[in-house]
Protein backbone atom coordinates (compact mmCIF):
# COMPACT_ATOMS: atom_id res chain seq x y z
CA UNK A 1 0.00 0.00 0.00
CA UNK A 2 2.00 2.95 -1.23
CA UNK A 3 0.34 5.92 0.46
CA UNK A 4 2.10 8.61 -1.59
CA UNK A 5 1.06 11.88 0.02
CA UNK A 6 -2.48 10.68 0.72
CA UNK A 7 -3.99 8.98 3.72
CA UNK A 8 -5.58 5.58 4.33
CA UNK A 9 -8.97 5.44 6.07
CA UNK A 10 -9.48 2.34 8.24
CA UNK A 11 -13.13 1.81 9.22
CA UNK A 12 -13.91 -0.47 12.17
CA UNK A 13 -17.36 -0.85 13.73
CA UNK A 14 -16.75 -0.70 17.47
CA UNK A 15 -14.16 0.72 19.87
CA UNK A 16 -12.44 -2.60 20.71
CA UNK A 17 -11.77 -3.18 17.01
CA UNK A 18 -10.44 0.34 16.55
CA UNK A 19 -8.17 -0.08 19.59
CA UNK A 20 -6.81 -3.40 18.29
CA UNK A 21 -5.96 -1.76 14.96
CA UNK A 22 -4.27 1.17 16.70
CA UNK A 23 -2.24 -1.17 18.94
CA UNK A 24 -1.05 -2.95 15.79
CA UNK A 25 -0.15 0.34 14.16
CA UNK A 26 1.70 1.26 17.38
CA UNK A 27 -0.46 4.36 17.79
CA UNK A 28 2.05 6.27 15.69
CA UNK A 29 1.13 9.15 13.49
CA UNK A 30 1.41 7.45 10.12
CA UNK A 31 -0.73 8.42 7.13
CA UNK A 32 -3.87 6.70 8.37
CA UNK A 33 -7.01 7.44 10.34
CA UNK A 34 -8.97 4.78 12.22
CA UNK A 35 -12.71 5.16 12.85
CA UNK A 36 -15.21 3.25 14.99
CA UNK A 37 -18.12 3.99 12.67
CA UNK A 38 -20.81 1.85 14.31
CA UNK A 39 -22.37 -1.50 13.45
CA UNK A 40 -24.00 -2.15 10.09
CA UNK A 41 -23.56 -0.96 6.50
CA UNK A 42 -25.50 2.29 6.91
CA UNK A 43 -23.34 3.51 9.80
CA UNK A 44 -20.21 2.46 7.89
CA UNK A 45 -21.29 4.21 4.68
CA UNK A 46 -22.33 7.44 6.40
CA UNK A 47 -19.19 7.79 8.53
CA UNK A 48 -16.90 6.79 5.66
CA UNK A 49 -18.46 9.32 3.28
CA UNK A 50 -18.29 12.05 5.93
CA UNK A 51 -14.58 11.38 6.47
CA UNK A 52 -13.75 11.07 2.76
CA UNK A 53 -15.29 14.47 2.03
CA UNK A 54 -12.03 16.05 3.25
CA UNK A 55 -10.37 14.75 0.06
CA UNK A 56 -7.28 13.47 1.89
CA UNK A 57 -7.59 9.76 1.16
CA UNK A 58 -6.30 7.24 -1.37
CA UNK A 59 -7.70 3.97 0.08
CA UNK A 60 -10.48 2.73 2.41
CA UNK A 61 -10.11 -0.43 4.53
CA UNK A 62 -13.14 -1.94 6.28
CA UNK A 63 -11.95 -4.01 9.21
CA UNK A 64 -12.83 -5.86 12.41
CA UNK A 65 -13.97 -9.30 13.45
CA UNK A 66 -16.15 -11.55 11.27
CA UNK A 67 -17.74 -14.95 10.86
CA UNK A 68 -15.75 -17.39 8.71
CA UNK A 69 -17.18 -19.95 6.30
CA UNK A 70 -16.07 -23.46 7.30
CA UNK A 71 -13.44 -24.89 5.00
CA UNK A 72 -12.45 -21.40 3.86
CA UNK A 73 -11.65 -19.31 6.94
CA UNK A 74 -11.23 -20.90 10.34
CA UNK A 75 -11.32 -19.21 13.74
CA UNK A 76 -8.20 -17.15 14.38
CA UNK A 77 -7.41 -16.66 10.72
CA UNK A 78 -7.48 -13.49 8.63
CA UNK A 79 -9.61 -12.89 5.55
CA UNK A 80 -8.60 -10.37 2.88
CA UNK A 81 -11.31 -9.38 0.40
CA UNK A 82 -11.15 -10.15 -3.30
CA UNK A 83 -14.57 -8.56 -3.52
CA UNK A 84 -17.02 -7.06 -1.04
CA UNK A 85 -20.58 -8.22 -1.64
CA UNK A 86 -23.93 -7.07 -0.23
CA UNK A 87 -25.21 -10.62 0.11
CA UNK A 88 -28.73 -9.98 1.38
CA UNK A 89 -29.60 -6.89 -0.65
CA UNK A 90 -32.48 -8.07 -2.81
CA UNK A 91 -35.88 -9.71 -2.79
CA UNK A 92 -37.06 -13.10 -1.57
CA UNK A 93 -39.33 -14.64 -4.20
CA UNK A 94 -41.10 -17.98 -4.37
CA UNK A 95 -38.27 -19.10 -6.65
CA UNK A 96 -35.67 -18.00 -4.13
CA UNK A 97 -33.49 -14.95 -3.45
CA UNK A 98 -33.06 -12.41 -6.24
CA UNK A 99 -30.28 -9.83 -5.78
CA UNK A 100 -30.67 -6.14 -6.51
CA UNK A 101 -28.24 -6.63 -9.41
CA UNK A 102 -30.39 -9.41 -10.90
CA UNK A 103 -33.40 -7.11 -10.56
CA UNK A 104 -31.52 -4.44 -12.53
CA UNK A 105 -31.28 -1.93 -9.70
CA UNK A 106 -27.50 -1.62 -9.61
CA UNK A 107 -24.48 -3.47 -8.29
CA UNK A 108 -24.16 -5.45 -5.08
CA UNK A 109 -20.42 -5.99 -5.43
CA UNK A 110 -17.33 -3.81 -5.09
CA UNK A 111 -14.18 -5.42 -6.41
CA UNK A 112 -10.91 -5.05 -4.48
CA UNK A 113 -8.01 -4.29 -6.85
CA UNK A 114 -6.41 -7.72 -7.43
CA UNK A 115 -2.85 -6.47 -6.98
CA UNK A 116 -3.74 -4.89 -3.63
CA UNK A 117 -5.48 -8.01 -2.31
CA UNK A 118 -2.50 -10.16 -3.34
CA UNK A 119 0.06 -7.80 -1.85
CA UNK A 120 -1.72 -7.68 1.52
CA UNK A 121 -2.38 -11.44 1.54
CA UNK A 122 1.26 -12.26 0.72
CA UNK A 123 2.57 -9.86 3.33
CA UNK A 124 0.38 -11.33 6.09
CA UNK A 125 1.23 -14.92 5.09
CA UNK A 126 4.95 -14.16 5.07
CA UNK A 127 4.53 -13.00 8.68
CA UNK A 128 3.11 -16.41 9.58
CA UNK A 129 -0.57 -15.51 9.81
CA UNK A 130 -3.20 -17.89 8.43
CA UNK A 131 -4.81 -15.94 5.60
CA UNK A 132 -7.58 -16.63 3.11
CA UNK A 133 -8.40 -14.27 0.25
CA UNK A 134 -11.92 -14.42 -1.15
CA UNK A 135 -15.33 -12.74 -1.29
CA UNK A 136 -16.33 -11.05 1.97
CA UNK A 137 -20.09 -10.77 2.44
CA UNK A 138 -21.90 -7.88 4.06
CA UNK A 139 -25.18 -8.90 5.73
CA UNK A 140 -27.66 -6.80 7.64
CA UNK A 141 -28.69 -9.80 9.76
CA UNK A 142 -25.93 -12.10 11.03
CA UNK A 143 -26.41 -15.72 9.98
CA UNK A 144 -27.52 -17.98 12.82
CA UNK A 145 -28.50 -21.26 11.17
CA UNK A 146 -26.97 -24.00 9.01
CA UNK A 147 -29.63 -23.26 6.37
CA UNK A 148 -28.59 -19.60 6.31
CA UNK A 149 -24.94 -20.55 5.85
CA UNK A 150 -25.83 -22.96 3.03
CA UNK A 151 -27.93 -20.32 1.28
CA UNK A 152 -25.13 -17.70 1.40
CA UNK A 153 -22.58 -20.26 0.16
CA UNK A 154 -24.95 -21.02 -2.73
CA UNK A 155 -25.43 -17.32 -3.54
CA UNK A 156 -21.72 -16.54 -3.42
CA UNK A 157 -19.54 -19.55 -4.26
CA UNK A 158 -16.22 -19.34 -2.42
CA UNK A 159 -17.54 -16.92 0.20
CA UNK A 160 -14.84 -16.59 2.85
CA UNK A 161 -16.37 -14.45 5.59
CA UNK A 162 -19.45 -12.46 6.59
CA UNK A 163 -19.59 -9.21 8.52
CA UNK A 164 -21.93 -6.25 8.61
CA UNK A 165 -20.10 -3.15 7.34
CA UNK A 166 -17.81 -3.77 4.38
CA UNK A 167 -20.19 -2.95 1.54
CA UNK A 168 -21.22 0.33 3.15
CA UNK A 169 -17.61 1.53 3.46
CA UNK A 170 -16.73 0.20 -0.01
CA UNK A 171 -19.72 1.86 -1.64
CA UNK A 172 -18.84 5.21 -0.06
CA UNK A 173 -15.24 4.76 -1.26
CA UNK A 174 -16.40 4.02 -4.80
CA UNK A 175 -18.49 7.23 -4.83
CA UNK A 176 -15.24 9.11 -4.17
CA UNK A 177 -13.44 7.12 -6.88
CA UNK A 178 -11.33 5.28 -4.29
CA UNK A 179 -10.36 1.60 -4.04
CA UNK A 180 -11.36 -0.44 -1.02
CA UNK A 181 -10.29 -3.52 0.82
CA UNK A 182 -11.72 -5.53 3.72
CA UNK A 183 -9.48 -7.18 6.32
CA UNK A 184 -11.23 -9.35 8.91
CA UNK A 185 -10.13 -11.55 11.80
CA UNK A 186 -12.37 -14.58 12.26
CA UNK A 187 -14.04 -14.73 15.69
CA UNK A 188 -16.70 -17.36 14.92
CA UNK A 189 -17.92 -19.69 12.21
CA UNK A 190 -20.89 -18.75 10.06
CA UNK A 191 -23.75 -21.14 10.88
CA UNK A 192 -25.82 -22.22 13.89
CA UNK A 193 -25.67 -19.55 16.59
CA UNK A 194 -23.45 -20.61 19.47
CA UNK A 195 -22.14 -17.52 21.23
CA UNK A 196 -20.23 -19.74 23.72
CA UNK A 197 -17.85 -20.64 20.90
CA UNK A 198 -17.10 -17.06 19.89
CA UNK A 199 -13.43 -16.15 20.29
CA UNK A 200 -13.59 -12.37 20.15
CA UNK A 201 -10.51 -11.63 22.28
CA UNK A 202 -8.39 -14.02 20.24
CA UNK A 203 -9.66 -12.52 16.98
CA UNK A 204 -8.83 -9.00 18.21
CA UNK A 205 -5.29 -10.19 18.98
CA UNK A 206 -4.99 -11.57 15.44
CA UNK A 207 -6.33 -8.27 14.07
CA UNK A 208 -3.68 -6.39 16.04
CA UNK A 209 -0.96 -8.70 14.64
CA UNK A 210 -2.20 -8.10 11.11
CA UNK A 211 -1.89 -4.32 11.50
CA UNK A 212 1.53 -4.68 13.10
CA UNK A 213 2.59 -6.38 9.87
CA UNK A 214 0.79 -3.86 7.66
CA UNK A 215 1.98 -0.78 9.55
CA UNK A 216 5.07 -0.51 7.35
CA UNK A 217 2.87 -0.73 4.27
CA UNK A 218 0.37 1.96 5.16
Ligand SMILES: O=C(O)c1cccc(C(=O)CC[C@H]2O[C@@H](n3cnc4c(=O)[nH]cnc43)[C@H](O)[C@@H]2O)c1
Pocket residue numbers: 013014039040064065066067068139141142143144162163164165187188189190193194195
Ligand atom coordinates in the same frame (compact mmCIF):
# COMPACT_ATOMS: atom_id res chain seq x y z
O1 LIG B 1 -25.32 -12.69 19.36
C1 LIG B 1 -25.13 -13.22 18.26
O2 LIG B 1 -25.50 -14.36 17.99
C2 LIG B 1 -24.41 -12.48 17.21
C3 LIG B 1 -24.18 -13.11 15.99
C4 LIG B 1 -23.48 -12.46 15.00
C5 LIG B 1 -22.98 -11.18 15.22
C6 LIG B 1 -23.23 -10.58 16.45
C7 LIG B 1 -22.68 -9.27 16.76
O3 LIG B 1 -23.16 -8.53 17.56
C8 LIG B 1 -21.46 -8.85 16.06
C9 LIG B 1 -21.66 -7.76 15.10
C10 LIG B 1 -20.33 -7.17 14.72
O4 LIG B 1 -19.29 -8.14 14.53
C11 LIG B 1 -19.09 -8.43 13.18
N1 LIG B 1 -19.35 -9.88 13.06
C12 LIG B 1 -18.61 -10.81 13.71
N2 LIG B 1 -19.02 -12.03 13.41
C13 LIG B 1 -20.04 -11.90 12.55
C14 LIG B 1 -20.88 -12.85 11.89
O5 LIG B 1 -20.74 -14.07 12.01
N3 LIG B 1 -21.85 -12.35 11.10
C15 LIG B 1 -22.01 -11.02 10.92
N4 LIG B 1 -21.23 -10.10 11.53
C16 LIG B 1 -20.26 -10.53 12.33
C17 LIG B 1 -20.00 -7.50 12.39
O6 LIG B 1 -19.29 -6.90 11.35
C18 LIG B 1 -20.48 -6.47 13.42
O7 LIG B 1 -19.64 -5.34 13.45
C19 LIG B 1 -23.93 -11.21 17.44
